Amino acid sequence: MYLFKSEKQLTPFIQKEKTAGKKIGFVPTMGALHRGHISLIEKAKAECAIVVCSIFVNPTQFNNTKDLEKYPRPIEHDMEMLLKADCTVLYLPSTDEIYPEGQPELKNYDLGYYDKVLEAAFRPGHFQGVANVVYRLLKKVNPAVLFLGQKDYQQIQIIRKMMELENLPTKIEVCEIVREASGLAMSSRNVRLSEEAWNHAAMISQTLFFLKEYRNQFSSIKALREEGIKRLKTIPDSIVEYVEVCDGETLRPTEIIIEGKPAVALVAIWVDGVRLIDNLILND
Ligand code: PAF
Secondary structure (H helix, E strand, O other): OOOEEEHHHHHHHHHHHHHHOOOEEEEOOOOOOHHHHHHHHHHHHHOOOOOEEEEEEOOHHHOOOHHHHHHHHHHHHHHHHHHHHOOEEEEOOOOOHHHHOOOOOOOOOHHHHOOOOOOHOOOOHHHHHHHHHHHHHHHHHHOEEEEHHHHHHHHHHHHHHHHHHHHOOOOEEEEEEEEEOOOOEEEEHHHOOOOHHHOOOOHHHHHHHHHHHHHHOOHHHHHHHHHEEEEHHHOEEEEEEEEEEEOOOOOOOOOOOOOOOOEEEEEEEOOOOOOEEEEEEEEO
C-alpha cells in the first residue's frame, strides 16, 4: 500500500494510473476504521483497479469542539486494516493541505432542504463542512467512483447535491450498513460506548426493524414514529433526538408509504453521552 501525505505525491500517481487506463475508486473516511469501512474498500476493490482511501478528521464538520477532540484517531490500527484489505493508497493529508493558510475559505453551498432537516437541524454547519471537504478531496483524488455508506443516509444526498452543483463527473455507489451481531450499526463512535451502553444500543436497530416489519399495522406514520420513540426511550441514559419516516430521495416527511417508492426511517439518539445514528429502508 502506498502512503501519501501530500497532493504532490498523490497527483502524479493518480495521473500515471489513469493514463494506464486504470479505474480509480475512492473511499473518504475520518479513520477509526471498522468493518463498515472495510466493506467499502472491498466493494471498491471489486470494481476498480486502484482504491484510494483517505483518512482526514475534518474540523469543519464538527459543530462541537469536544466531539472533535474526542474523535478516535487509531492511525496504526487503521493502517493495518487497510493493508489487510489490500487497499492501494492511503491518502493522509494534513489540515494545512486541505485548508491552506490556517483557515478555510468555505464555500456556502445551496444544499436546499437537505441542509435544513434531521442531522442538519441538530448539527448546524455540519453538512457545509462535509460538502466542502468532500469537494476538496474529490478534486485531489479525481476518482471514477466514490463509495459511500448508507449509514450516513443524509450525507449521501448532501454529497450528491454538492457534486451536481459543482458538475463533478464522479459516480456515487452506496454500500449497505454493516451491523454487529446484535444489529448495532457499525460506527467509529461505538468505541466510546461502555459495554453496558453498547448492549443497550442494540435497541436502535431492533426498533428500526420492528417499524419495518409492523409498519402496516399502524393507523398512520405519526403512530409508527411514536412507537419508535417509545421503544427508543426505554434505552437507559438516552436522549432521542429524532425518529422520522421520510421519502428516501427528497427526505421530506412522508404521510404514506407507497410500495416501489423508498421510504426511510431515520434515527438519532444519544446513548450514555454518545450520539448515534441509524436508518432503514422500510419498503424494500
Ligand atoms: O462520513 C465520513 O466519515 C465523513 O463525513 C467524510 C465523508 C469522510 C467527510 O469528512
